[in-house]
Amino acid sequence: MTNTERKPSKVPAAENTLRILKLLSSKRGPLAASTIATTLELPRSSVYHLLGVMEQSGFVMHLHEEQRYGLGVAAFELSSAYSRQEPLSRLGRPLLAALVDKLGESAHLAVLHGRDVLYIVEERAKHRPSLVTDVGVRLPSHLTATGRAILAALPKSQVRALYPNAAAFSSLTEVPAPIAKYSTLSAHLDQVRLRGYSTENGEISDGFGSVAAAVTDHLGWPVAAVAVTFLEEKVPAEKWPDLAAHVIKVAGELSVRIYGRREG
Numbered sequence: 001m002t003n004t005e006r007k008p009s010k011v012p013a014a015e016n017t018l019r020i021l022k023l024l025s026s027k028r029g030p031l032a033a034s035t036i037a038t039t040l041e042l043p044r045s046s047v048y049h050l051l052g053v054m055e056q057s058g059f060v061m062h063l064h065e066e067q068r069y070g071l072g073v074a075a076f077e078l079s080s081a082y083s084r085q086e087p088l089s090r091l092g093r094p095l096l097a098a099l100v101d102k103l104g105e106s107a108h109l110a111v112l113h114g115r116d117v118l119y120i121v122e123e124r125a126k127h128r129p130s131l132v133t134d135v136g137v138r139l140p141s142h143l144t145a146t147g148r149a150i151l152a153a154l155p156k157s158q159v160r161a162l163y164p165n166a167a168a169f170s171s172l173t174e175v176p177a178p179i180a181k182y183s184t185l186s187a188h189l190d191q192v193r194l195r196g197y198s199t200e201n202g203e204i205s206d207g208f209g210s211v212a213a214a215v216t217d218h219l220g221w222p223v224a225a226v227a228v229t230f231l232e233e234k235v236p237a238e239k240w241p242d243l244a245a246h247v248i249k250v251a252g253e254l255s256v257r258i259y260g261r262r263e264g
Contacts, residue, residue: 016042017050021059021075026219030063030070088224089120091257092215096123096226099250103243105230109215109254110146111223113138115162115170117147120224139204140170142179145212146225148198152189153214153222159189178203197244198225207232211244213251218259226251 019040024031031039037047051069054060058074088111096107100123109121116138141147142163151159163169163182171177179185192198200210212227226247235243 013050016040016046017054020047020050020054021071024060024069024071025075030061030066030068032068036069088215088254088258092121092224092226092254093123095250095254095257096121099123099226099228099246100125103228103246105228105235105243107226107228107247107250108146110144110150110225110227112141112147112150115141115168117141117144117150117225119146142169142185143171143177143200143203144227145198145200145210145229146227148189148192148200149212149214149225149227150222151185152192152198153216153220156186159185195244197248199240199244202232209235209240211240211247213244213248215251215254215258217255223258224254226254 020036023036023039033047033051034044036042036051037044040047051060051062055062055069055072058072060069060075061072062069088109092109096109099107104125106125107123108119110117110119112118117140119137119139139147141151151162160182163185166181169177169180169185171180179188197211197213200212202208204210208229209232210227210229212225214222215224215226217223228243228247230243
């Protein structure tokens with residue numbers, strides 16, 4: 001629905017306040033009030049008034065030197081509260097449980113934490129061995145399927161910032177990891193983008209493979225990744241794309257659940 005087709009609101013000030021917050025949260029940097037007014041097709045006087053109230057409440061911050069507005073501390077506190085309530089875990093657990101029932105293989109959900117991935121949900125399949133990817137475990141993202149799925153969905157500039165030098169490429173064993181420099185990682189992530197899913201072949205646990213897909217928000221930003229892990233001797237390589245199709249579907253379902261709906 002476009003701005004001109006928008007139905008009249010019974011509480012326009014509240015709606016426009018939320019629209020401003022949503023616009024600011026969708027941008028990489030602060031915006032001028034005039035830009036906000038033009039983008040949302042609102043009178044400048046109304047925008048300045050709303051921004052003033054939001055600034056007093058701490059939801060926006062006025063950068064005087066730049067004459068721009070960005071999100072304030074109160075908005076950050078809302079984000080922190082969202083994290084404390086573990087919505088990703090709550091939303092993702094039933095989807096992963098259904099995935100495990102369908103495939104008979106273990107599944108997990110992970111989020112990016114610095115250069116690591118942090119596992120927040122694990123659903124173990126019956127008669128399958130335990131995995132190192134238990135809840136609360138952190139592993140180097142460049143070595144895991146979940147991490148690679150998330151990294152592939154990030155802007156390349158951010159991936160480069162996460163891996164500025166060779167020291168950033170940690171290894172779990174004395175054996176050199178297959179991805180130990182940025183050029184190798186970048187080429188690998190290009191392949192992940194082409195396939196639509198990532199893989200890992202025994203780099204975390206010998207004999208185990210994984211396929212993963214990124215979970216994204218309404219802006220396409222990766223917030224997590226869903227993965228299935230299996231014994232490589234039980235699942236031949238030609239079957240991996242079939243598993244990946246199921247993983248991609250679940251990641252997509254979780255993406256929709258996080259935001260509530262997709263906007264066309």
